[in-house]
Amino acid sequence: MASQIPSLVELVSEASSLYKQTFPGETPQIAACAPGRVNLIGEHTDYNQGYVLPMALPLVTVVVGSPSPGDDAIIVTATEHADEPRRVNFSLANKGPTLSPGAPYWANYVKGVIHHYRAQPLPGFKAVVVSSVPLGGGLSSSASLEVAFYTFLQQLRPDDGDKILKAVACQQAEHTHAGVPCGIMDQFVSVLGKEGHALLIDCRSLETIPVPLADPDLVILITNSNVKHSLASRFRDKLDDVIYRRARHVIEENHRTVKAAEFLKRGAYHEFGQLMLESHNSLRDLYEVSCKDLDGLVSAAMEVNGVFGSRMTGGGFGGCTVTLLKAHVIDRTIQHIQERYHGTPTFFVTTPSEGARNLQLS
Structure with missing residues (x-):
């Protein structure tokens, strides 16, 4: 749960x-x-x-x-x-x-x-x-x-x-x-x-565009692998090849992100989810900041009907994945991940919330 x-x-x-x-x-x-x-x-x-x-x-x-x-x-x-x-x-x-x-x-x-x-x-x-x-x-x-x-x-x-x-x-x-x-x-x-x-x-430019994400049939699942990995020994390739692959990820990721915002505005969740998966694969193969734990969580989530997309989020080498899915399959998705993933993940079901604010004390 x-x-x-x-x-x-x-x-x-x-x-x-x-x-x-x-x-x-x-x-x-x-x-x-x-x-x-x-x-x-x-x-x-x-x-x-x-x-x-x-x-x-x-x-x-x-x-x-x-x-x-x-x-x-x-x-x-x-x-x-x-x-x-x-x-x-x-x-x-x-x-x-x-x-x-x-x-x-x-x-x-x-x-x-x-x-x-x-x-x-x-x-x-x-x-x-x-x-x-x-x-x-x-x-x-x-x-x-x-x-x-x-x-x-x-x-x-x-x-x-x-x-x-x-x-x-x-x-x-x-x-x-x-x-x-x-x-x-x-x-x-x-x-x-x-x-x-x-x-x-x-x-x-620090320009910000709000993108609606309030569909009641949609939720965001955050899965914390509760695993941390070291950055050491991950960058052993030739420098010129490393720079090329890192730069390619950044350029393609920028295009994906702008397209993803447009898909989200239109409610095109399948297309948005496909870009999430492409992002994860790029982070794994080009930027090389994923790990088997995150890859396993993404693969398990994508096996559930009603999941649109999943990817690692954050710096990498551990931490969390983020998954876009239909609200009614949340329990099934969590259960499936627990069955397939060999670890002790924790799950948070979330929706977009408000930013910083003052609070009233009673």
């Missing part, structure tokens, strides 16, 4: 309870959230200034907290798999070594967002973070954390509200403090996600 996705109300309640436990006698005053994402098609094209077609997920990161002017900023994460310590304490008055990257690694995302926040100076604050976005699954838990924290900071000290520059600031945070030279897609869709829509993003 598919994993139950915690509701936003449940996550806010969990975060608020932890806040009260961590800071006895205090109650959080402000809250914000931002979603993870799944990319339907357009992989390894965003940092090549190409096209992508992601959607925001109901899996979100929630930040609750309160201003505490004059005090240190105290950040706490409730994420079970975060590296220790899960509580960090640093000063905003001196943006020196305390905001430099270091341990624990998760705090680097927070430090980076504070560093690149576009309305300085910030007051001191206390905050708690909880998330339903799986770590390391290719669903952009990092961008979800960055954007949620930026949205939280906007309530402490409002910036000019420019959403594109907000996404860019969060991308810069990942570059400078997490050491990941990511493209703009993850932060962009976490900020600008729209319920019932995927987003066709031109990563060069």
Whole structure:
């Protein structure tokens, strides 16, 4: 069966309870959230200034907290798999070594967002973070954390509200403090996600076109292989041949992504699904970032009548697949994958959700 996705109300309640436990006698005053994402098609094209077609997920990161002017900023994460310590304490008055990257690694995302926040100076604050976005699954838990924290900071000290520059600031945070030279897609869709829509993003111009994806007979199945692979030993071919195959994938993937958006607008799900499968095969053969686990999940899904298409999503070498299918075959599809796949996958049944937003605390 598919994993139950915690509701936003449940996550806010969990975060608020932890806040009260961590800071006895205090109650959080402000809250914000931002979603993870799944990319339907357009992989390894965003940092090549190409096209992508992601959607925001109901899996979100929630930040609750309160201003505490004059005090240190105290950040706490409730994420079970975060590296220790899960509580960090640093000063905003001196943006020196305390905001430099270091341990624990998760705090680097927070430090980076504070560093690149576009309305300085910030007051001191206390905050708690909880998330339903799986770590390391290719669903952009990092961008979800960055954007949620930026949205939280906007309530402490409002910036000019420019959403594109907000996404860019969060991308810069990942570059400078997490050491990941990511493209703009993850932060962009976490900020600008729209319920019932995927987003066709031109990563060069940053132009965004909402693509309706609200057919009640259609769902998106995310299958997490729960496997991580190393990049080592995968690039041993002659350099010129490698560059050719990588470039060919990017060029063809850009064409696929633009065509896929048009098919989705027309409800041409079979044609859209075929492009998903072509994308996966290209990622496997030309970009060489798939693995037997992801290939097995895709093959198993495609054997079920009512599945339109399936592909790996995210960086590769493990993580998740994304599958477009008819809603009434979801249970049959999950059962078939479990029977055919030799592993312990987890499943999330999703539809396109809203981007980052402020939350009301009761």
